[in-house]
Amino acid sequence: MSDITAPPPALSKRLGGLTATGIVLIVLVLAVVLGSVLTAVEGRNFFSTGNLRDILAATSVLGFIAIGQTLVILGGSLDLSVPFVASLTGVVAAGIMAGETGNVAPALLAAVGLAAAIGFVNGVVVSLLHVHGFIATLGMGLIISGYIASNYQGNTGSAPRSFRLIGISFIGPIPVSTLIMLGCALLAILLLRRTRTGHHLYAVGGNPEVARLSGVRTSVPIITAHVLCSVLAAFAGLLLLARLSVGNPTIGSQGQYDLMSIAAVVLGGTLLAGGKGNITGTIAGVAIFAVMDNVMAVMEVAPFLRDVVRGAVIVAAVAVYARRSIDRRPARFERPGVLDAALQEAR
Amino acid sequence: MGDACHSDRVPQPVQSPSDARHAEDSPVLLRARGLTKSFVGHTVLRDTDIDLRAGHVHGLVGENGAGKSTLMKILAGVHTADRGVVELDGSPVVFHHPLQAQQAGISTVFQEFNLLPERTVAENVWLGREPRRRGLVDVDRMQRDTQALLDELGVTGLRPQQRVRTLSVAEQQVVEIAKAVSFDARIIAMDEPTAALADHEVGLLYDIIQRLTGRGVAILYVSHRLKEIFDLCETITVLKDGRQVASRPAAELNDAELVRLMVGREMSAFFPGPVAGTEPGQPRLELRGAGNGYVDGIDVTLRGGEIVGIAGLQGSGRSELMEAIFGVRPFTRGTMLIDGSPLRPRSPRAAVRAGLALVTEDRKATGLALNQSILDNALGPVRAVFPRRTGRARREVPGLLTNLEVAARALDQEVQFLSGGNQQKVVLARWLATDPRVVLMDEPTRGIDVGAKHAIYQLMRVLASEGVAVLMVSSELPEVIGMSDRILVMRDGVLAGELPSGSTEEAVLHLATGAAHQEAR
Numbered sequence: 001m002s003d004i005t006a007p008p009p010a011l012s013k014r015l016g017g018l019t020a021t022g023i024v025l026i027v028l029v030l031a032v033v034l035g036s037v038l039t040a041v042e043g044r045n046f047f048s049t050g051n052l053r054d055i056l057a058a059t060s061v062l063g064f065i066a067i068g069q070t071l072v073i074l075g076g077s078l079d080l081s082v083p084f085v086a087s088l089t090g091v092v093a094a095g096i097m098a099g100e101t102g103n104v105a106p107a108l109l110a111a112v113g114l115a116a117a118i119g120f121v122n123g124v125v126v127s128l129l130h131v132h133g134f135i136a137t138l139g140m141g142l143i144i145s146g147y148i149a150s151n152y153q154g155n156t157g158s159a160p161r162s163f164r165l166i167g168i169s170f171i172g173p174i175p176v177s178t179l180i181m182l183g184c185a186l187l188a189i190l191l192l193r194r195t196r197t198g199h200h201l202y203a204v205g206g207n208p209e210v211a212r213l214s215g216v217r218t219s220v221p222i223i224t225a226h227v228l229c230s231v232l233a234a235f236a237g238l239l240l241l242a243r244l245s246v247g248n249p250t251i252g253s254q255g256q257y258d259l260m261s262i263a264a265v266v267l268g269g270t271l272l273a274g275g276k277g278n279i280t281g282t283i284a285g286v287a288i289f290a291v292m293d294n295v296m297a298v299m300e301v302a303p304f305l306r307d308v309v310r311g312a313v314i315v316a317a318v319a320v321y322a323r324r325s326i327d328r329r330p331a332r333f334e335r336p337g338v339l340d341a342a343l344q345e346a347r
Numbered sequence: 348m349g350d351a352c353h354s355d356r357v358p359q360p361v362q363s364p365s366d367a368r369h370a371e372d373s374p375v376l377l378r379a380r381g382l383t384k385s386f387v388g389h390t391v392l393r394d395t396d397i398d399l400r401a402g403h404v405h406g407l408v409g410e411n412g413a414g415k416s417t418l419m420k421i422l423a424g425v426h427t428a429d430r431g432v433v434e435l436d437g438s439p440v441v442f443h444h445p446l447q448a449q450q451a452g453i454s455t456v457f458q459e460f461n462l463l464p465e466r467t468v469a470e471n472v473w474l475g476r477e478p479r480r481r482g483l484v485d486v487d488r489m490q491r492d493t494q495a496l497l498d499e500l501g502v503t504g505l506r507p508q509q510r511v512r513t514l515s516v517a518e519q520q521v522v523e524i525a526k527a528v529s530f531d532a533r534i535i536a537m538d539e540p541t542a543a544l545a546d547h548e549v550g551l552l553y554d555i556i557q558r559l560t561g562r563g564v565a566i567l568y569v570s571h572r573l574k575e576i577f578d579l580c581e582t583i584t585v586l587k588d589g590r591q592v593a594s595r596p597a598a599e600l601n602d603a604e605l606v607r608l609m610v611g612r613e614m615s616a617f618f619p620g621p622v623a624g625t626e627p628g629q630p631r632l633e634l635r636g637a638g639n640g641y642v643d644g645i646d647v648t649l650r651g652g653e654i655v656g657i658a659g660l661q662g663s664g665r666s667e668l669m670e671a672i673f674g675v676r677p678f679t680r681g682t683m684l685i686d687g688s689p690l691r692p693r694s695p696r697a698a699v700r701a702g703l704a705l706v707t708e709d710r711k712a713t714g715l716a717l718n719q720s721i722l723d724n725a726l727g728p729v730r731a732v733f734p735r736r737t738g739r740a741r742r743e744v745p746g747l748l749t750n751l752e753v754a755a756r757a758l759d760q761e762v763q764f765l766s767g768g769n770q771q772k773v774v775l776a777r778w779l780a781t782d783p784r785v786v787l788m789d790e791p792t793r794g795i796d797v798g799a800k801h802a803i804y805q806l807m808r809v810l811a812s813e814g815v816a817v818l819m820v821s822s823e824l825p826e827v828i829g830m831s832d833r834i835l836v837m838r839d840g841v842l843a844g845e846l847p848s849g850s851t852e853e854a855v856l857h858l859a860t861g862a863a864h865q866e867a868r
Contacts, residue, residue, distance in 0.1 A: 194483040203474055206463040213461055215446045215475035276465040 020269025020277070020321055024284040027317075031288050035295040042298050051294065052173040058290040062260055063181040063283060064236040066268075067188050068229030069261040070282045074192070075225045076205040076274030077126050077133030081118065081141035082261060083252030085230050086237035088144050089115050093238055094157025094247025101162040111234050118144070119230030123223030133226075145253070152249040159245045167242035177239050182283075184232060189279045191228075197221050205274025233257075263310075264289060267317045288313070373401045376565045377422070377453070377534055382431035384417050392417045394431070395591045397584055399534055399565040404556060406580030406597065407569045409609055410824065413586040415569050419536050422567070423455035424448035454527030455536045458661075460519055464512035469493040471511055472526045496525045500555045517548035524555060528564075535559065536567040539661065541575060553579065571660045573602055573860045585609055603853065610824075610852040618829030619805050622812035627832070628652050630687065631816035632672070632703075632785045637681035641667035642840045645681070649785065651814040654807055656821060656831030658855050664840035665820040666708055669787045672818075673705040674698040686784065699732045704778035708789040708820075710767075714774040717763040721748065721755055724762050725776045733781065740780045747776045752802060768799025775806060786810060788819040792826060804830055824852045 036046035045051065065082050072079045089111035096107035118140065125136040169176040192198035201221035203211035208218055233252075240251050262272075268285035270277025292313065296306045377399040384392045392414040399405055409415050420426045422433065424442030432439050435451055442448040445455070462471050469489045470477075477484045478492065493507035502521050511519060520540055527535050541549050556566060556579060570576055576583060577597055584594040585608045592608050593600075600608075628651035637645040642664045649655055659665045670676050672683070674692030683691045685701050692698035695705070707713040715724050722744065729740040745758060751772040755765060762773055771791065778786065788807075792800040807817050807830060821827045827834055834846040836858040844858045 190483075194486065196477050196479065196484060199470060199474070199477055199484060202466060202470075203463055206465055210461045210463055211474070213445055271465075275463065 021281040021284070023320065024267065024269050024281045024288070024317075028284045028288050028291070031291045035291045038295050039298050044298060046295075049173045051298075053170060053175060055287075055290050055294045056173065056178045057175045058293060059283075059286050060175060060177040060181040061236045061239055061255065062257065062264060062289065063178070063286045064184060064232045064239070065257045065261040066264040066282045066286050067181075067185055067279060068225075068232035070265050070268070070270055070277065070279055071188060071191075071201065071225040072133065072229045073262070073265050073270055073272060074205045074274055074277055075201045075222045076208070077136075077222060077226065078262070079122065079133060079137045079226065079229045079233075080258045081122065081137040081144060082229065082233040082236075083255060083257040084141045084144035084148065085115050085118055085233040086240065086252035086255075086257060087249055088148055088252075089234040089237035090241040090251055091148065091152050091156050091247035091249050094159060094241050097157060097159050097163065099158040099160050101160045104160065104163050108238065111238055112231055115230040115234035115237075116227050119227035120223060122230065123219075123226030126226065127219035127222035141258070148249045152247070155244075155246040155248050157247045159241050164242050164245050167239060177242075180235070184235065185279050185283050188228075192279065197224050201225055202275055206276070260289070263314045267314055269321060271321075373403060373563075375399070376401050376436065378434040378437075379422070380432050380434075382418065382421055382428045382433070384414075384421060384426060384429050390589055392421075392428075392586075392589045395584075395586065396594070397567075398582075399567055400581075401533070401563045401565055402560045403581045404560060404566045404568050404579045406576040406583040407567060407586065408571070408573070408576060408583060408605065409586035409592075413609075414589040415586055416538065417589075418586070419455060419538055419567065419569060422448070422453060422534075422536055424453075425455075449530045449532070452531060452533040453536070454530050454532035454534070456520070456523045456527050456538065456540055458538045460523060462511045462519060462522060465510060467508050467510055468505065468514075468522050468525075469507035471522055472496065472507075472529050476529075492529075493525070496529055497521075499558070500525060500528065501558050502551070502555070515548070517544050517551055520544065520552065521555070524552075528559070532564065534565045534567070536569070538569045539571065540568075541570060541572060549575070571860060573605055573856075576605070577602070602857070606853045606856050610856070618826075619801070619808050621832075622808050625652050625808070625812040628814055631685065632818070633682075633684040633687075634672070634678075635682045635684075637671070637678045637683055639667075639671050639676055639679045641676060642671055642837075643680075644841055645671075646842070647835065649816045649818055651784070651816050652811050653832050654811050654817040654819065654830055656819050656827035656834045657837060658821070658824065658827045658834055659837035659843075659859050661822070663837040663859065665837050666789050667840070668837065669705060669789050669818070669820060672698070673703055673787060675705075696732055699728055699781060699783075702782070702784035704728075704781060704783035704786045706771075706774055706778060706786070706788040706791055708793070710770055710774050715762050715770060718761055720759045721753070721762055721765070721773055722758040724773050725780060727777050729777075729780045744776060744780055747779055748772070751776060751806065766796070766799075768795035768802075771795050771799060771803065775803065783815065785816045785818065788817065790821055791819060792821070792823070824855055827855065828852065 032046075039046035039051070065086070069079055069082065092114060093107040093111040096110055097103045122133070122137055122140055125131050126133045129136075166176055166180075171179065192201065197220060200211060200216045200218075201224070203214070203216055204218045204221050211218055236257065237252065241247055244251065264285040265277070265282050266272055266285075267288060268277065268281030268283070270281060289310070292309060293306070296309065301309075375398050377397075379395070379397045382392060382395045382397075383390065395414070395418060397405070397418070407415050407418065417426065421428045424445045424447050427441065427443060434440070435453075440451060442451070448455070463474070466474075469492075472493050473489050478488045479485055480488070490507040497505055497507070500521065502525075505514070505518055505521060511522060514522065524535070524537075524540075540552055544552070556568075559566060568576070568579055580597050582594065583597050583600060583605065585592040585605065587609060630648050631651045632647070632649040634645045634647045645668060647655075657665050657668065667676065671678050672692075674694045674697055677693045678691055682689055685703070690701050692701055692703070698705070711717060716727070722741075725744045725748065726737060726740055730737050748755075748758070753765075753769050753772045753776070755769060762770055765773065791803055791807075795803075807819070810817055819827070819830065828850060832848050834848070834850060834855060836843045836846065836855055838859055838861055843861070846854055846858070
């Protein structure tokens with residue numbers, strides 16, 4: 001009988017065997033520990049209910065968008081139109097609601113339907129016209145922003161109090177909006193792990209040719225991912241509306257949700273080229289940003305320095321992941337470990 | 348059936364599979380007759396018959412370009428034959444897509460892996476056919492079924508939930524086979540399944556094949572390794588230049604006979620001889636016990652004025668040796684001397700500084716910037732490594748291109764619009780502009796026309812006469828034999844031996860396939 005047994009891996013190899021998600025979760029824990037110490041130095045309690053609420057509430061908007069962005073990136077695409085979808089759905093819903101509780105349901109339907117249509121167009125352009133997601137959604141973003149600029153000057157509409165509750169209710173220290181976001185994350189995880197579309201999304205993002213030869217209809221997962229991404233951006237826009245109580249036409253672009261969501265996805269260990277990654281990492285990435293921002297706000301760090309720290313964290317994360325990429329052709333005579341490779345390079 | 352193409356050459360009388368039916372009592376699963384396929388007017392396979400029998404391994408051999416891959420791809424549904432019929436259990440079938448063939452019970456394990464490295468073994472095996480329960484993918488069943496497949500193949504030490512990227516090449520090959528079997532395949536075609544495997548890993552494949560044939564699966568086995576062919580196959584079909592030269596029981600053939608059938612070609616005066624007065628000079632490049640992860644124990648001395656050919660099978664480490672010398676994947680052991688002084692380039696840049704040049708195997712991917720001009724491509728390495736010589740190179744390059752007879756409208760034409768041969772000449776020009784002392788050429792004439800080939804051969808001779816050392820890798824044996832002053836043969840990452848100029852193709856193949864020493868496994 002043939003037995004392919006490998007020798008027990010060296011220590012360096014076992015450390016190197018840590019998954020990207022593992023690394024992100026460790027970084028998140030470190031960020032929390034460091035954050036609580038720094039907050040304590042400022043004479044405040046990081047774990048106070050108020051502070052925890054602030055941090056968690058800060059994760060929800062970016063969380064929605066980053067979940068959608070993860071799906072799209074896993075499929076090898078990208079979505080730069082998310083901030084504009086968030087703004088558009090916010091102003092449209094605010095206009096329909098016009099302060100009346102009875103209008104909330106049609107407003108939500110209209111917002112989600114509009115977003116789904118936008119996502120569908122993005123998905124079709126990317127998968128059937130073979131325009132790269134970067135360009136397709138950049139164009140879509142420009143079109144939407146042009147429409148908003150010419151049709152909405154300043155704040156419009158208003159959300160009724162019943163709808164605003166979503167933005168301001170808590171269950172213990174946890175904001176309801178964050179719970180909804182985490183619910184969406186769970187559904188996305190289910191999609192990726194337990195549906196064919198999810199499996200095929202990884203396959204198409206990993207290698208479209210392999211997927212096609214295996215009988216996968218490659219456009220289906222891509223279109224699905226784009227639709228879901230836009231719908232999740234609409235959720236973010238609706239949450240912003242609930243918090244602000246009026247529709248703001250530039251709320252999405254102010255938040256820089258396009259680039260910040262991509263940063264959170266990449267920080268979460270998802271490969272920007274697609275085919276590898278998961279939602280858990282993305283949520284951890286979003287949480288790391290929220291903790292960092294919270295601590296820097298408590299410490300009253302200058303805005304410029306905050307961006308420097310954010311930028312450095314993203315670049316450092318990708319640099320760590322890049323060291324872990326592997327050679328396509330396995331060695332025949334020796335398998336250099338991570339340490340050997342590092343030593344070789346240092347020489 | 349048309350006979351128009353039967354006239355031009357008369358090889359050995361073709362023995363049809365039906366003549367070779369001695370002691371063959373197992374049923375024929377697949378019967379192909381008169382398969383013919385042309386690409387843009389070039390016939391790559393003509394009038395080929397093949398019978399695949401339940402529980403038998405049918406070997407398919409031939410040199411590169413003999414039509415083996417085309418035949419496999421027709422059976423796999425990747426290509427459709429221009430003429431001829433394929434019968435499955437006696438009824439004719441035509442496939443237009445690999446999936447149709449798979450559903451009919453014909454699976455193919457291609458030479459390049461079709462696996463997703465970041466997905467698990469189970470996810471790869473069942474991609475596109477994930478089992479579902481109540482609408483959701485049944486992950487447990489997927490893993491159970493994969494485990495059952497692996498058990499069936501007798502593979503231990505491989506788990507369904509392992510990521511493919513963590514597997515060795517041999518294990519990845521097993522996953523490919525498991526995927527092929529998972530279609531309930533009754534016929535499995537394997538295209539050089541051992542090409543990327545080390546010797547000790549081949550045994551695993553033997554076991555799997557034995558189990559499959561034991562279950563009545565018919566296997567079409569393509570390999571360059573004659574030992575494997577004789578170890579495994581009941582029947583052997585030989586293709587040469589797209590024609591079926593023989594189809595006989597393995598017992599009626601031996602190594603020498605098989606190699607003769609595969610080669611059987613006369614050598615033309617196509618290859619220019621050395622320029623008068625060319626003499627081997629000082630050692631330019633010396634390797635002593637050099638090795639890295641891909642090649643090992645390499646001892647070579649390359650002198651100025653010499654053209655040395657490297658032969659070997661796909662995956663034998665030929666290109667890897669070139670890459671190691673050129674610093675792409677540097678040597679980690681042993682010594683390397685350039686013009687007598689120790690130097691082990693750790694990057695291509697260092698190699699170019701030291702006077703080396705590498706014409707890579709794939710000019711479109713790694714040889715040229717396709718959307719840049721001829722001039723920019725030709726100046727690339729000089730600009731990057733010797734910026735102060737750029738001015739001089741700019742004056743010299745047009746003459747260089749003229750000497751090479753590059754046919755182009757103007758020097759600012761984008762390289763992508765040139766023919767393959769002209770593109771290859773631009774690749775050569777870009778290295779000549781650096782004044783190299785050692786030129787490494789990996790498949791220098793792949794996919795180019797005869798005229799351009801001849802021009803490149805002549806250039807090699809001229810380089811040698813100027814004292815440059817030329818090291819060439821080629822899969823085309825006539826080229827290696829016709830152009831080399833010495834032939835190094837590689838096998839499994841090491842030098843299997845050295846042959847003098849004018850050796851026969853048989854001798855090279857014997858060394859490359861390890862047919863000479865039939866040590867028990």
